[in-house]
Amino acid sequence: MKKAFISSLILFLFLGSLALMHYTGAEERVYGEHTSVARAGGMLRVVPRFADVYSHWKAMGLNARFIVSYSRFLRFVEEGAGGYAAERKFPLRMKSKVGEYERHVGHENILWVAMQNGIARKIHHVLSPDSFARKMQELRGTPGGYFTEGAYVTNYFGGLRYISDKAPRTREPVMLLVDASYMAETDAQGLVRSLRESGLKVDSLVFCLAEESPDVSDAERDRLREAARLFAGSR
Amino acid sequence: MKAAAIVKNDRPDTGRRYLLVMFLLTLCGLLVRLYGLWDVPPSDDDLQVVSSALDYMERGEFGVTMWQHPKLRNILVYYSLQLFGGSIWGLKAVSLSFGTLSIPIVGMITRQITASRSAALLSALFMVIDPLHIDFSRQAVQEVHMPFFFLPAIYLILLSRERNNPWLLPFSGVLYGLGIASKWYVIFPLTVGLLLVVRDEWGKTAGSPAGRINSLCYVAAVFVLLPATVYILTYYPWFERGYGINGWLTMQKLMFHETVSHSGFSSYDMELDHNPLHWFIKPVAYADFIPDQRHPWILLAIPNPLVWLLTLPAIGYLMLRAFREKNIRYYFLAALFWASYLPLALSSRPIWVHTSFAVAPFAFMATAFFLTEIFKGKRWRKTALAAYLLLVIVASVPLYFLAIGRGEVIPFLRPVLELYRPASEKT
Numbered sequence: 001m002k003k004a005f006i007s008s009l010i011l012f013l014f015l016g017s018l019a020l021m022h023y024t025g026a027e028e029r030v031y032g033e034h035t036s037v038a039r040a041g042g043m044l045r046v047v048p049r050f051a052d053v054y055s056h057w058k059a060m061g062l063n064a065r066f067i068v069s070y071s072r073f074l075r076f077v078e079e080g081a082g083g084y085a086a087e088r089k090f091p092l093r094m095k096s097k098v099g100e101y102e103r104h105v106g107h108e109n110i111l112w113v114a115m116q117n118g119i120a121r122k123i124h125h126v127l128s129p130d131s132f133a134r135k136m137q138e139l140r141g142t143p144g145g146y147f148t149e150g151a152y153v154t155n156y157f158g159g160l161r162y163i164s165d166k167a168p169r170t171r172e173p174v175m176l177l178v179d180a181s182y183m184a185e186t187d188a189q190g191l192v193r194s195l196r197e198s199g200l201k202v203d204s205l206v207f208c209l210a211e212e213s214p215d216v217s218d219a220e221r222d223r224l225r226e227a228a229r230l231f232a233g234s235r
Numbered sequence: 236m237k238a239a240a241i242v243k244n245d246r247p248d249t250g251r252r253y254l255l256v257m258f259l260l261t262l263c264g265l266l267v268r269l270y271g272l273w274d275v276p277p278s279d280d281d282l283q284v285v286s287s288a289l290d291y292m293e294r295g296e297f298g299v300t301m302w303q304h305p306k307l308r309n310i311l312v313y314y315s316l317q318l319f320g321g322s323i324w325g326l327k328a329v330s331l332s333f334g335t336l337s338i339p340i341v342g343m344i345t346r347q348i349t350a351s352r353s354a355a356l357l358s359a360l361f362m363v364i365d366p367l368h369i370d371f372s373r374q375a376v377q378e379v380h381m382p383f384f385f386l387p388a389i390y391l392i393l394l395s396r397e398r399n400n401p402w403l404l405p406f407s408g409v410l411y412g413l414g415i416a417s418k419w420y421v422i423f424p425l426t427v428g429l430l431l432v433v434r435d436e437w438g439k440t441a442g443s444p445a446g447r448i449n450s451l452c453y454v455a456a457v458f459v460l461l462p463a464t465v466y467i468l469t470y471y472p473w474f475e476r477g478y479g480i481n482g483w484l485t486m487q488k489l490m491f492h493e494t495v496s497h498s499g500f501s502s503y504d505m506e507l508d509h510n511p512l513h514w515f516i517k518p519v520a521y522a523d524f525i526p527d528q529r530h531p532w533i534l535l536a537i538p539n540p541l542v543w544l545l546t547l548p549a550i551g552y553l554m555l556r557a558f559r560e561k562n563i564r565y566y567f568l569a570a571l572f573w574a575s576y577l578p579l580a581l582s583s584r585p586i587w588v589h590t591s592f593a594v595a596p597f598a599f600m601a602t603a604f605f606l607t608e609i610f611k612g613k614r615w616r617k618t619a620l621a622a623y624l625l626l627v628i629v630a631s632v633p634l635y636f637l638a639i640g641r642g643e644v645i646p647f648l649r650p651v652l653e654l655y656r657p658a659s660e661k662t
Contacts, residue, residue, distance in 0.1 A: 003453040006405065010456040014464045021467060021474045021483065028477040064477025082299035084286040088276050088526075092321035094289055118294065121477040143496045145489065155489050157290070158297030158473055160482055 029121075030063040032203035034173035038196040040205045041232045046225065048211045050075070050110040053177060054102070057119050060204060067120045068167060068174045068200065069111060070191075072131045072181035073215070076115075076123075076156070077108040083116065107179075107213035115159045120175075122160040124151075124168045128185040132165035139163070167198035175204040180216045180224040188226035195231070207231075253352045257339050257359060264338040264363040267635065268331055268372045273323060275373070275532055275640055278525045281326055284375040288313040295476035301376070303493035307416035307469050308377035326375050333383035334372025337596070338362045340386040345600045347393040348564045351607055358603035360624075361542050362596070364631040366638035367521065370536035371589060373639065374523075377417050378592050384414030385421045386596060389571070392428050393564075396435060401453070404432065408457040412465025419494065420593035423575040429458040431567055498585050503657045509585035511576070514538075515546040515598070519588045522655045525640070532640040533652055538588065538595075539634055541627045546598040549605035556608075568604075572597040 035043065047053055069075060079101055084094040098116055105113045114120040127135060136152065139145065145154030151164035162168065176195075183191065207228050210216040277285075280300060287298020291309035298309060311329045319325035342359035346352060362368060371378040388410035395403040407428065414421035432454050440447035470483060478486075498505065508519040518540045525532035550572055557565035575594045579586050610620035633648055642648040 003401070003449050006402075007449075007452045007456040010405070010408075010460050010464070014460040017464045017467050018480060021470065022480045024471065025474040025476070025478040025482070028475055082283070082286040082290055083294055083296065084289045086277075086282055086285065086321075088282065090273075090277070090321065090323050090326075092277065092282075092285055092316075092326065094285060094321070098294070116296075118476065122482065143498070144493055146492050153485065153489065155297075155302075155486060157299065157302050158295065158476070158486065160478075160485060 025064075028064040030061060030065070031173050032060055032062065034201050034203035037176065037198060037200045037202050037205065040176075040202050043202065044205045044207065044228060044231055046207045046209065046228045048209050050107045050179070050208055050210065050212065051105055053206050053208050054105045054110055054113065056206060057114065057175065057204065062175060062204065063118055064121045065119060066122045066124070066168075066170065066172055066174045067111065067114060068124045068126060068176050070126045070176075070178040070182045072128045072184055073108075074125055074127075074135075074163070075108065075111045075179070076125075076161070078112050078156075079104060079109060082157075107210055112156070115156060120159070122162075124162045124164065124174075126167055126182075127163065127165055128182050129165050130185055132163070135163060167194075167200055169199070171201070173201040173203045175206075176200060176202045177206050177208060178224065178227075179208040179213075180210045180220045181213065183220040183223040183227070184217075186223075188223050188230055191224075191227045192230045249352070253356070256356055257342055260342070260356065260359045260363050261335060261338045264359075265331075265335045267363065268334055268369055271639055271641065272327070272373055276525055276527050277326060278374065278523055278532075278534070280523065281375045284308065284312055285316065285321075285326060288316065292472050295473045297473070303490045303497060304377065304418055305416045305466065305469065305490075306473070307413060308375075308380060310469060310472075311380070312375055327373060330372050330374060330376070330379050334368060334379040337368075337379065337382050337386055340383075340390060341596050341599060344386060344390050344393065344596075345603055347390065347397065348568050348600065349604045349607075351604065354600075354603040354607040357607060357624075358596075358599045361539075361599040361603060364628065364635070365538060365542070365595065365599075366631070366634040367536040367538050367588060367591065368595070369635065370521070370523075370534055370638040371592070374534075378589050380417040381414055381421055381592050382596050384410050384417060385424045385593075388414065389424060389428055392432060395432075404454075404457045405461060408461035409465055411458065412462030415462055416466050416469040418593070420575065420579070420590070423578060423593065424571050425458060425462065427567070427570045427574045429454065430570075431563075432458065434563075495582075496584055502659075504587065505585065506658055507587060507655075509587050511580045511582070511586050511588075511591070514588055514591055514594075515543055517544075520655060521587055521589045530643055533637075533642060533655070534640045535637040535642055535652060535655055536589070537634050537637060537651075538591075539627060539631050541623075541630050542602060543598070545602045545605065549598070549601040552605045552608070553601045568597060568600055572601060 045056060047056065080097055083096060083098045085097055086092045086094045101113045101116050111120065111123050115123065139152050145152055150166055151162045154161050178191065207224050209221045209224060283300035287300050288309040290296040290298040291306060292313040315328050316325040319328060338359050341362045342355040345358040346355035368379060388407040391403045391407040395401060411421060411425045415425065433451065436450040436454055437447065440450050507521060513519050518537055520535055520537040523534040550569060553565050554569045556562065557569055572594065575597060579590060606620060610616040636642055636645055637648060637651065642652045
């Protein structure tokens with residue numbers, strides 16, 4: 001009887017710990033009012049630069065979120081490894097670098113900064129088709145991740161990242177960011193159709209013109225503006 | 236084995252002498268791990284461990300070093316820093332204490348398995364003077380954390396058998412869980428422990444199917460669910476980033492992928508011997524470099540060949556004795572060694588000798604048993620053993636200075652250091 005009791009207690013502890021961990025995570029996520037992306041025209045913001053995107057996210061107070069990024073680039077260049085640094089002597093004085101990262105947010109690193117500062121816990125990169133094909137070639141044989149159906153799964157020191165050419169299938173409301181570089185291989189109607197068909201729910205929808213990015217052409221920005229008009233008209 | 240058999244013919248003063256010698260060995264172990272530590276600046280690994288601990292506990296991020304390993308180290312070092320601040324104690328108290336306390340536990344297990352106090356003390360001595368264990372007891376990384384948890388877990392299984400007390404086993408399960416939360420390699424000694432207990436329970440419950448099911452469920456709960464519970468709880472700071480169980484499973488898969496394909500963090504790592512098949516057949520080494528204004532610190536850990544190269548003959552002897560005497564405890568020790576060593580030895584990825592902490596304690600136990608048995612009896616044999624031990628200790632002195640970074644200041648050790656100079660610096 002005693003063994004059965006202890007076994008049951010351990011099973012309860014095990015299941016309880018799974019539940020505790022799962023719901024601890026869920027409680028940390030901060031969402032805004034969300035809706036299907038097909039009806040999110042009223043929520044759409046068009047901003048000139050990535051620093052504006054970041055400011056918008058911070059102003060919304062969103063935390064521990066799933067960001068879906070449509071772009072030709074990963075926008076994940078890291079500025080330094082880890083959140084702390086110290087001189088090589090005792091006593092160790094660790095200096096936090098996290099606050100500095102925000103001051104340098106830009107077209108190359110916005111998603112990395114969002115992950116460093118806790119806005120993003122998970123990022124799904126939707127790359128334009130050619131860009132995705134090139135990236136998959138690069139990633140074959142490199143350690144640190146694995147391929148699954150239509151995506152490459154990796155992480156940044158515990159922060160999950162998915163690289164794909166398609167939107168994720170998820171019921172969780174996401175923060176959706178489309179930047180003008182994505183328009184290199186599609187047009188306004190194509191983007192709008194793609195977003196509507198994604199089935200995503202969003203509480204933040206931002207189109208970024210990427211004016212500070214030298215890799216984005218005016219034609220791409222114009223196509224994104226056109227997509228924004230089409231989208232806004234479909235509220 | 237009954238308690239009486241272990242202590243048969245022991246007088247109280249023999250027992251006290253054994254405890255005194257074990258205490259002195261442990262104290263020696265602490266002193267050699269402390270000597271000169273204040274002169275050594277923090278290494279890159281040390282700094283990254285601190286950064287990782289803060290990243291993990293305050294931001295839920297895995298941190299910059301060894302992200303593919305489990306996270307208990309981050310938790311322990313974080314609280315050590317909270318207790319002792321940014322001092323050397325804050326950084327290294329966990330490894331120092333775990334490394335030191337592993338010494339008597341190795342002896343306790345050896346005694347349980349071999350019923351020999353001499354073998355117990357000898358195995359503890361090997362741990363005291365092992366340059367690799369000394370080196371990593373002085374670093375913040377988690378290599379010596381592993382044996383600190385799985386050794387008492389094993390001891391509790393043996394004690395449980397001796398006293399026919401199954402209620403010790405949950406504590407063993409918790410310790411195994413903490414060990415796996417330090418490094419995954421602890422799964423191997425856990426599996427062997429689990430199989431031993433299953434074997435025992437199977438035998439005890441013959442003729443009672445309900446009792447057998449009850450016992451096996453108990454064993455599964457203690458050695459599978461309980462370690463899993465402990466393991467997942469160590470990820471609490473990461474879950475606070477907003478993740479759920481699905482995300483955790485994805486992360487474990489990523490960690491596994493990295494673990495099975497990991498090939499070091501620098502090109503120099505590949506210049507070091509990274510084949511576990513060499514560990515017990517030739518001298519191997521692991522080196523760390525710490526830049527400093529005065530002179531670079533080179534921590535060169537070369538396990539004592541006079542001990543390590545006896546491992547395979549010792550294991551062979553142990554297995555022969557196990558077979559001849561049908562001695563389950565000897566089989567158990569042999570199984571612990573092979574189950575911990577073979578997955579590493581047969582792995583296709585590079586594995587450096589600092590991963591041997593999952594294996595070395597069992598090697599020490601077997602070697603101690605081997606030596607005390609073959610040198611038992613006539614006076615000349617005891618003299619031979621004493622001479623061997625003297626050689627081991629004499630050989631361990633220069634190896635010790637190399638391991639604590641003093642090789643550079645001792646002229647006759649410089650040629651040894653030169654052997655491990657990075658290829659990019661050789662003219």
